Amino acid sequence: MTDFIDLFSYAFFQNALLASILTSVLAGIIGTYVVARRSVFISGGITHASFGGMGIAYYFGFPPFLGAGIFAILSSLGIEWTSNKAGLREDSAIAILWSLGMAIGIIFVFLTPGYTPNLMGFLFGDILTVKQTDLIWLGAISLSVVLLIRFFYDAIIITAFDPDYAKTTGLPVKTIRYTVSIFIAIAIVLSIKVMGIILVLSLFTIPPSAANLFSKSYKKVMFLAVVISLVGSIIGLFMAYVFDLPSGATIILTLTGFYTISRIYKLLATK
Known part of the structure; x- marks a missing residue:
């Protein structure tokens, strides 16, 4: 028990807890928007496409997450543009960018001379390696997303669903949708550090899906999604320490378990 309490004295664990809080805010707010629009695979498409930016950045000696951010933003804007202007179905655009980004990333990582980076950190993440710089970026985008929802909630919702x-009504629909797409892309890229490319889609999907079982109000679902994500992330982080398991995968298993229990409870309650 003493060893467990002593964890809080370590900077890496403090950073991991803060990262859990900030990513929970992003997952709850952004995830609710994506799930409500039934565009879950947009997150997956942006996430996997960003790997192409990572590979290119590694090849040319730039920070990998800078490349991922640029690729993610371009991919999100590309999906929005092609589905509205180019006549290409949204799911087709996502599939193309998804596979193209992964292919580009793998090729450039392979072509990088010398040391080949460990892809496991990108694919599955490691919340225990989060640094102060990562927290600053997570904090900045989390605050920006909260302010965006606070002041432009009605405009965002109306533009998304009607x-x-x-x-x-005179709303700048294109500007709003492109802006939201950019925020989604940035939130996803920053969350990759915590959950990895493979698991980040679940982080943005499971909490709002579970929250939707208890409420149909968009605002309540958003709030519950943040709470569920936060509780699941913290419990998963502790379980990862106790059982010496990968933190990202343990967090997703915890969230999935919470969703499963919630689903069973709702089924029994309706009988």
Whole structure:
């Protein structure tokens, strides 16, 4: 027990807890938006496409997450543009960018001379390696997302679910949707450090899906999703320490367990 309490004295564990809180805010707010729009695989497409930016950045000696951020933003804007302007179905655009990004990333990592980076950290993440710089970026984007929802909630919701009506009210539909797409891309890239490319999609999907079992109000679902993500992340982090397991995978298993229990409870409650 003493060893467990002593964990809080270590900077890496303090950083991991802060990262859990900040990513929970992002997962709850952004994830609720994505799930409600039934565009879950947009997150997956952006996430996997960003790997292409990582590979290119590694090859040319730049920070990998800078490349991932640029690729993610371009991918999110590309998905939005092709589905609205180019006549290409959204799911087709996602599939193309998903596979293209992964292919580019793998090729450039392979071509990088000398030491080949450990892909496991990118694919599965490691919350225990989060640094102060990562926390600053996570804090900045989390605050920006909260302020965006606080001041532009109605405009974002109307534009997302009824763009035709939004146009009649004079709202800049394209600007709003592109802006939201950029925020989604940045949130995903920053969360990759914590959960990895493979698991980050679940982080943005499971909490709002579980929250939706208890409420149909968008605002309540968003709030519950943040809470569920936070509780699941902290419990998963502690379990990873106790059982010496990968933190990202343990957090997702915890969230999945919470969703499963919630689903069973709702089924029994309706009988």
